[in-house]
Structures are given as C-alpha cells and as structure tokens.
Amino acid sequence: MEKAYEKILRKYEKEEGNVISLLQDLEKEFGFVPEDAVYWFSHRLNIPASNFFGVATFYSQFHLKPRGRHIITACVGTACHVRGAEPIVNRMKEHLSLREDEDTTKDMYFTMDNVACMGACSLAPVIKIDKKVYGNVAPDEVGDILDESRGLKAR
Ligand code: FES
Known part of the structure; x- marks a missing residue:
C-alpha cells in the first residue's frame, strides 16, 4: 500500500x-x-x-471501511418508505446474513447503502445493484434479485 x-x-x-x-x-x-x-x-x-x-x-462519496465489489442501493425516501422499503431492506439483510450494524457481506461481494431518493419515485420501492435498477420490488423478490446478481439465477 x-x-x-x-x-x-x-x-x-x-x-x-x-x-x-x-x-x-x-x-x-x-x-x-x-x-x-x-x-x-x-x-x-x-x-x-x-x-x-x-x-x-x-461527504458520502468517501468510505472509511472496505466495500464490497457490488453496491446495493436501497431507497428509503418517503415514496419508497410508504410503499414498503423497510421490509425490503430487512429481507435483504436476512438474505445477506448482515447484522443491523453491518453493511458488507463477509465475502466482500455486496455492500448495502441507503439513499433518500433515487429520483424514480413512480417505481417505488426502488433498489439498485450497481447500475441496474429494480422498481416495484416486493420483499419476496429480494432473494431472486440477489441470486441474479450473483449470476446464480436468471429472472
Ligand atoms: S423516494 Fe425512492 S425513488 Fe424517490
């Protein structure tokens, strides 16, 4: 280094x-x-x-801890919150085996971030993995979305 x-x-x-x-x-x-x-x-x-x-x-552009190779951004802004962002975030943490205070998986594959609005409120609730946006996400879809991102499954 x-x-x-x-x-x-x-x-x-x-x-x-x-x-x-x-x-x-x-x-x-x-x-x-x-x-x-x-x-x-x-x-x-x-x-x-x-x-x-x-x-x-x-500045949110800086990170003091190592980050995963893929960034999951979950919108927790008002529109997404009202339409169920929290259960999605919780389900994602469950799937990724992340504790409340953790944001990066042990294999350094994913890091989870929250944002206040992605400017796609009509698609709420919205998540993004790297550059791919997923709209109208239901908690039951979270596992498939993560598997797809790992290349384990096609949706
Ligand atoms: S509040 Fe989620 S995209 Fe705007």
Whole structure:
C-alpha cells in the first residue's frame, strides 16, 4: 500500500495538500479511505488527521471501511418508505446474513447503502445493484434479485 501512498503523495506535495482531492485519489485507488493512509498523509503533509476525517465523514462519496465489489442501493425516501422499503431492506439483510450494524457481506461481494431518493419515485420501492435498477420490488423478490446478481439465477 505504501507504494500507492508515495505515488499520491508526490502529486500533493506540489499541490499544497488539497484534502478532498487526496481523499478522492485514495478512494479511487483502494475503494475506500484506509485509516492508516489518513495518518500517513497527515504526518507527511503536516495536515491534522482530523481534517481528513472531518471531510471523509461529511461527504458520502468517501468510505472509511472496505466495500464490497457490488453496491446495493436501497431507497428509503418517503415514496419508497410508504410503499414498503423497510421490509425490503430487512429481507435483504436476512438474505445477506448482515447484522443491523453491518453493511458488507463477509465475502466482500455486496455492500448495502441507503439513499433518500433515487429520483424514480413512480417505481417505488426502488433498489439498485450497481447500475441496474429494480422498481416495484416486493420483499419476496429480494432473494431472486440477489441470486441474479450473483449470476446464480436468471429472472
Ligand atoms: S423516494 Fe425512492 S425513488 Fe424517490
């Protein structure tokens, strides 16, 4: 990992430490912002680690934990909530064997995210797996959708 940090560092030594861009580079390189990277760059660039963590926790584009290869986005906005988003999220967590406080499967295949609205309210409740959108989802369909995503089943 240190080689990748050095490569990013060379860029930011000249650019006077733009914290957001640096975090974007880390996110792009690793798929998340490793905690040790924050301390490494904090030390090298003489920027308090709290600056990095403050930005990383403020913007949803940054993740402080490793993420799965496929991202499930469940809409929990008003329209989706009213039309049953919660049972879908619960069913999904059951299928993926995720505890309440977990969002990534142990095999690192899926990470679950929630959003406030996907702009597709007429299809509520809506979920998305990577770029594929599923509308009017019923809790009973969740298992098949996940199997399809794993390439285990055609829907
Ligand atoms: S509230 Fe779910 S798509 Fe708008």
